[in-house]
Amino acid sequence: MSLTTHVFGPDADDTAHILALHGLTGHGxxxxxxxxxxxxxxxxxAPDLLGHGRSPWTPPWSFDDHLDALAAVVDMYIPPTRRPFVIVGHSFGGALAVRLAHRLGDAVGGLVLLDPAQGLxxxxxxxxxxxSLANWDYAxxxxxxxxKRDEGWADIPEALLDKEIDEHLIPLANGRMGWRVSAPAAATAWSEMARDAVLPPAxxxxxxxxxxxxxxxxxxxxFLASCVGVESTRVVHADCGHMVPYLAxxxxxxLIREMVGGG
Structure with missing residues (x-):
């Protein structure tokens, strides 16, 4: 299925490309x-993942289905001359980033995994x-x-939360409000994140x-223990909550620039 994809930055022949994957219940x-x-x-x-934002909400929503859709995004938006490219993934997006790097091989030049959620x-x-399903909607x-403030967004600037409300909160059929996310797809993602963790490609x-x-x-x-001592992998600790792209x-x-420069 074709993912709705947002693109930021210059469209020049020599511009480095980054594939950015958001976390569960997020958007590009x-x-x-x-x-x-x-x-x-x-x-x-930055695509909206399956079941998220303005991308298709119809199943299936497994890791493999996401990888199929993301591979199509790469084919459409990242020309061969801009490869290898860097993948940055937050949370659920981090779990996808590792698996996509295995699938795409030499097309990927580096990974930045922001509090990746796998092996839960x-x-x-x-x-x-x-x-989450029991408290899915809001008055x-x-x-x-x-x-949102109680769920890890307490330290995020008000302007960013305003943008989240404006972009991502929608009226529901029951008269209440909810995020622009498929609840069944979100539940499926929790199941996928409970699969065994996958290490980055050697x-x-x-x-x-x-x-x-x-x-x-x-x-x-x-997962961390498996990363320690691996020459190609660097573990960085951030003194913040889960929303790393906003908080750090x-x-x-x-880290993205380091990867663009060759790691």
Whole structure:
């Protein structure tokens, strides 16, 4: 299925391209502030994932279905002359980024994984998914705003939360408000994130950012232990919550630029 894709930055023959993958319940326009304020000279290709934003909501929504759709985005938006390119993925997008790098091989030159969510504890994933579905909608925009603040957005600038409300909150058929996300697709994503973690391809320059204020952590101890000592992989700890692209934009941009420069 064709994904709605947002593109930021110059369209020049020599511009480095970045494929940016948002997290669960997000959308591609979440990368706009980072692109505009920190990476304005790079070409950021940011799709809405399956079941998210303005991309198709119809199933299936598995990892493999996402990878098929993302490979098509790469074919459409990243010309062969701009490869290898860098993939940056946040949370669920980080789990997809690792798997897409395996699928695309030499077309990918580096990975930046921002608090990647994979290998999650299955009972915890079930608990979070069940609670999310039980509290899926809101009475109004103020209710959605306050809930977002309680769910990891407490330190995010008000202007960015305003943009999230304007872009991503929509009226639902039941008269309440909800995010522009398919609830069944979101539940499926929790199941996929409970699969075993996948390591980056051998030798591929990779930065793994761990958000140290997240409890329980999204980045599992076993995955981190497997990354330690791998010459091509760098683990970076960020003193922030899970929304790393918003809470640590300078770090995020610096790591992306390092990858563009060859790791």
């Amino acid at each position: 326009r979440r990368w706009a502030a980072l692109a505009r304020e920190h990476l304005a000279d790079l070409r950021i290709v 504890d299955p009972p915890w994933a079930l608990e979070v998914a069940t609670d 109004d925009a103020d209710h959605a705003r306050s809930t 030798g591929l320059p990779t930065a793994v950012v761990v958000a140290d204020r997240v409890r329980p952590p999204f980045v599992g101890a076993d 934009p300078e770090l995020t941009a610096a």
